[in-house]
Amino acid sequence: MAWTDRQRAMLRAMGLSVWTPPGAPIEAVADASPALPEAPVPSPPAPERPIVPIRAAVAAAAAAEPTEALEPLAGEVATLDWSALRAAVSACRACALCESRTQTVFGVGNPSAHWMIVGEAPGEQEDLRGEPFVGPAGQLLDAMLKALGLTRSEAPPQQQVFIANTLKxxxxxxxxxxxxxxxxxxxxxxxxLALVQPKVILAMGRFAVQSLLRSDDAIGRLRGRVHRYEGVPLVVTYHPAYLLRQPADKAKAWEDLCLAASLLER
Incomplete structure (x- = not known):
């Protein structure tokens, strides 16, 4: 059978080679590797990004570091009470961020709150004040919480939230x-999270989701349903800083807060 240049190129694109009979002229063998086809064969769609544990990502990024460097900190922290934990965060020098911080941002709220809100990393205002979610993003969060009868200020556990970030x-x-x-x-x-023992967790933003759900999926794919963190119901929503840039998604964030509230009503 005589193969055209286009047919040979398509076979080669699929990983197949054209058989050349013994004694074929050199020109015929060379002709089995023509130029790229006129219309390239479309590649199969890329597989959906898998759920990737953040620990695995860290292990790949920090493979040069001895694993033993992380284990003592985790083991010690797991036994601390509130006062010792706050002191440990304030004195932490486990990574280079301690060199540029003004102060650590521990968290704020009722240590027995029914709601726990987990954000991403402190910004400039948080670094200056030592409190998570201040400035315009914090004002928006406070307004959202107020609409549900919740506050970060002094209140009974069922009305007060505890707010923390993935990074301090x-x-x-x-x-x-x-x-x-x-x-x-x-x-x-x-x-x-272990000390608060919340009845519901609200994960705000991509890095909070990565840390708690071990997922790299987009917020839009994870919101709107109930997840679990060590048995605790967890709802995913957008970070308030994102909502300030994309106000059209505020309605979706409100739906997420209502979903979280409905879990407590049950």
């Missing part, structure tokens, strides 16, 4: 957290 130090110039930074700070967040 501000990344320089508000850049995204590095996987190794998230891993080194994760024991603090896990201990806060």
């Amino acid at each position: 130090c501000r990344p320089p110039r508000n850049r995204n957290p590095e996987p190794s930074e998230l891993a080194r700070c994760e024991p603090f967040l896990r201990r806060q």
Whole structure:
């Protein structure tokens, strides 16, 4: 059978080679590798991004670091009470963020709150005040909470929230957290969750979702349904800073808060 240049190119694109009979002229063998086809064969669609544990991402990013460097911190933090945990966060020098911070941002709210809100990393205002979600994003969050009868101020546990971030130090110039930074700070967040024992968790933003759900999926794919963090119902929503840039999604965020509230009503 005589193959055309286009047919040979398509076979080669599929990983197949054209058989050349013994004694074929050199020109015929050379002709089995023609130029690229006129219309390239479309590649199969890329597989959906899998759920990737943040620990795995950290291990890949920080493979040069000895694993033993992370284990002692996690083991010690898991036994701390509130006062010791706050002191440990304030004195932490586990990563380079301690060099540029003004102060650590521990968290705020009722230590027995029914709601726990987890954000991403402190920004400039949070770094200056030592409190999560201040400035315009914090004002929007407070307004959203107020609409549900919730507050970060002094109130009974069922009306007050506890707010914490995945990172306790501000990344320089508000850049995204590095996987190794998230891993080194994760024991603090896990201990806060264990001490609060919330009835519902609201994860706000991509890095909060990565830390709690071990997922790289987009917020839009994860919101609107109930997830679980160690048995605790968890609802995913947009970060208030994102909502300030994309106000059209505020309605979706309100739906997420109502979903979280409905879990407590049950």
